[in-house]
Amino acid sequence: MAVTDASAVSGPPTGSVRFTGSDREFWRIAVHGAALLMITLGLYRFWFATDIRRFLWANTEIGGQSLEYSGTALELLRGFLVAIAIILPIYTVFFITVIDLGVYGTLLTIAAVLILVFLSQYGIYLARRYRLTRTVFRGLRFHQAGSAVHYSICAVWWWGWTVLTLGFAYPYTRAALERFKMRNTYFGDLQGRFEATGSHLFVRGFLMWLAVLIPGLITLFSLASINWSRVTAAARGGGDVLGRIERVSPGFSDNIVLALSTGFVCLVLIALLLPAFHALVMRWWISGIRFGEITAVSHLRTRDVYIAYLRFIGWLLVFAIGILVAIFFAFVFIGFLFDGGQSQASEIVIVVMMVGFYVVSALGLTTLYQTIVMLSVWRLTADTIELTGDKIAIARVKAAGDASSPLGEGIADVLNLGGI
């Protein structure tokens, strides 16, 4: 097993992260997967997630060497079954206790929700551990240390603040949690860390936050100033409904108009700022990642992310037109099939068709998002990463860490939090 020193070539040339995957191949995986998800009522998700990861990992090259995803769909399935076996009894016990306690059961339900919130963060951390230990690079695997219980407490605490402050604490939440995750992330024996600060993200995102928050708050306040119980009472019966409402709740129409217009402005601003926010957070996150001496800097351009979103919207319009045409022909066909007569058969056909169209639309929407926005941003992000640091260091990492269980993926899946 002797390897001569002469053949040990040192690390990657700097600034060489690349994404080499083809759009066509990803389209194939995504469309194929979406169709099979539909047929198997979602049971295909383990294979689908594995396919997507294999594609993304294999085509991401760092310093000329591509990543390898070594997880399998059967592992995910096993993790899901184990998680079901753990969570199901908990559900059952709660179900029975709630029945047994009658009114007090309601209080217990709140406790159950809290436990589920913690459990979901616990699952998210374990799932990250699984994904890292199935990521192989240069013959070594990544791994993740740290206690998932500790992480779930931190995450609930920080996300709690984010919700309470209407997003003000978001940058600090992200920074704190990324610090936790990255200092527990290892490539072999090389420890990672996260050096971007919450304030950095806060300063850059503050105006965006404010721009969305102000119209949002005005919407909420104008809706809250209406006396809803009186309005609903006055709305009953015919005649001059608006006049009656205006009498019991003065300024009703003004408030509604204000709420609608500011709500609309808020939504438009969210849509306009989302790509910029996406790019900002991505740049901030990548530029904070460190492994030993190696530092990453992201040069992701906001403009390119906007282009990705515009392409998404364009395809979305094409898709929507396609769906509308299909619905039109489906109704013509049904009208032809069940001429006038309303029967159970026609009812079943119509229900199946409506659900089918909904599912196709929803899956189509996500497939378009995955294949255009997600893949583009992944590609753009990878291609604009600049790595600096000791070239030799990357070649001197020693193997460490073991493959972890897929249980966390299962927990996240059972709680409907599964992701790529």
Place this chain on the structure above:
Amino acid sequence: MTENAARSVRSVYFDGITSALHEVMVACTPSGVQIRNPDDSLIVEWPYERLKHLNAPDHIFRIGLRKSDKLERLEIDDQDIARVIDLGCPDIDRSGASARAERRRAIGWSFAAAVSLLLVAFYGIPQIADRLAPVLPQAIEQRLGNAADIQVRAMFDKGPKTRPFECGGAPVEAEGKKAFDKLMASLEKGGAVNIPIRAIVVRREEPNAVTLPGGHIYVFQGLLEKASDVDEVAGVIAHELGHAANRDGVRTLVQAAGLSLVFGSLLGDFVGGGAVVFAAESLLKSAYSRHKESAADDFAVHTMQALNANPRSLGSFLARIAGSSNRGSIFLGHPATPDRVARINAITTPQSGGATLLDAAEWKALKRICASYP
């Protein structure tokens, strides 16, 4: 494996101990893959039967070793050598044919699992509920009923605060209350109901009656007003008694729990799956419910027959309240009224009924059980 065997190509090797990249020469021998240093000294030979093909970009053939505690990797971009290794190693199939076959099996089984879960939801869950409902302790149902009772009262009692929700409390209503209790007593006896029933008449205009878990039965004032004789009222109450005797409240609960298990956590976990879950759950719940309604109708018919009352009154009363235009639907929680009437008529013969349950004076009193508030 003749000309290629002698050939060796440059490749990239990671030994799985450190991350160092080694440029090596790879050659195929009859028994395995030889990895050599550029100076031709042998690093290691991997036997074909231990090789595994790994996730890599299309232009790279990446292999590793099975049953190894390290993640040593060999990356070959020479297609000829890759083909030789592919042919030599039984477990490697670069064409992907065996992977596709395996995938097809996985898809097939997933599909079968989805179908089987749907069948369980359609046939299995009602059966489980049928077996489970009678053996669940009465105490649980009582507590459940008491909780539901509080909610339902709050929901249904929309009158002024001074108006009692329950009829029969005021002195003018006492005779009516006596008649109602007598009617309930004979119906319970006729139906051989062996669980405690708490039936009351409440001030609601709709011609309806509801049953909650734990034997709570609410007969709406509107029902008494619309009825033209006592058998019509008795038929509807007997139907509600059927729900109570069959313990349909618990049954519904068990069914809902089963459905939420099958659809909430096992199936439908994909984007857009929510609609499938919702549609399937509503359709199944309606189907379960129609089944329970028919069972309660049967119970009512048998009870009325046992009391020598007219068992067809329920059907004719239903038809009068609902109107004949009522169509069936896969989303309705009860069968279409004409179907119910036809079913009731099919299993009964007309009987005169009438005075067997209450006499004319008692019936008149019952009609005035809510008289204290006009």
